[in-house]
Amino acid sequence: MSVEMLFSKTAGRHERLLKRQFENPLFGDVKIEPFDIQDARRRDSEEVEHFINEFRDLVQQVTELKPSADVELVLKLKESLDKTYEMSAGLAGDQAEIREMIKRLLGMMMQSMWKAVGNDAMGISKLEMEEQARQAHFALMEYPFIADLLSPDNIINEAMMVPSLLSEKTEVAVLAMQLFEPEQQQLIYQQAVELLKGLDDSHERVINANQRLQDIASVMASANQQPG
Template identity: 45%
Template sequence: MSSLRFSTFPGKRERHLLRKQHNPLFPEPQRTITPAQLEQAQRLDHEELVEFISSFRALVHEATQLPENAGSERILAIKERLDQTYEQAARMADDQHEIQQGVEKLVAVVMQAVRKGAGSDPLALQELADEEAARSTHYALLAYPLVADLLDPDSVISEQELLPSLLSASPEALRAARSLFDPAQLAALAEAGRTLLEETANAPDEARARLRELSRQRDN
């Protein structure tokens, strides 16, 4: 049998295969990764990356060619697409830190134009400050691939795979991911997690620790 050659910086599909590999929290048929599965995941991740880089370059060109008198609607549309691009980069294959840094710089330039449009309006300036704080928090959460994968509109993590993915995460990744859920959702996840671990033979101690973290968050 061919050996599996995983990537140093896997994309979302390959990353999800890694979550499942030899993981007793997932159904047994999903725990063994074949070379064909890995090859397909890497190919699809690469195709997505090529398309993403092409779109990013087009967006950079559009953002840098914005005229000084561009309307606020056009500026805000560019800013929203830049934020989406940052989120997309977080789940792509290969090291995308350079692209994310480029997005941050472009967002800073765009925000200068937005602030200029706000003038001295204190309410508008406060709203912009709040938005920048929220963006900073969001970007920090995206440092965890699990968060990026969960936020993906075409997430590779199905509803049935959510709990196994959360309970297999590192403590830091789980802490970041659980901020995506409200208290009621966390309560339901903790309850379902207890059932999953009761039904899983040889459930890892790490999974039990992650469940305790979910339960504590539920009570807070």
């Protein structure tokens, strides 16, 4: 059995990092052995176990929330649910059911907040903007690379960022680039150009990376054309 066949279809963030590097010249000459995959899978499994325990505690706090609860407590729990959704997006296995549960819990809390603002136009506008922003953010979390990129654990460090970005598909790379400021985009582009110099242009990974470089350039050109 080849090493490549050992990777999980629903890998967690540590195993995904190895999958990106496997036989990928963008990361240099990285040797990945079966025991590396086993170790990454163990770490991912421990993350899931830790997450589930914390999630149970959070669900209990939310479900025990009284209608008369302090606004600060409600906001704190809502923020915790948002962060929990982000965490679940990067975990190993199929966590879709948990993410749906988080959405339902957030929906319940938002209903209370809608009742609290009543007919206040400013309050209504603020809640509408918050819900739109959350939906957009959660949509981004459906892409494992973006979930890893935004993870507070910094699983994709500075050295890994550019080769990882160039290893993604067009749609993901374009969305990821839009998360950066123009100055950061320019730096990423320059680093990508330097990284690709001297690599074998006939290698499939390098061919795809050069295409991603063009995608990055298109994102930057589009941003420059927008009115300031």
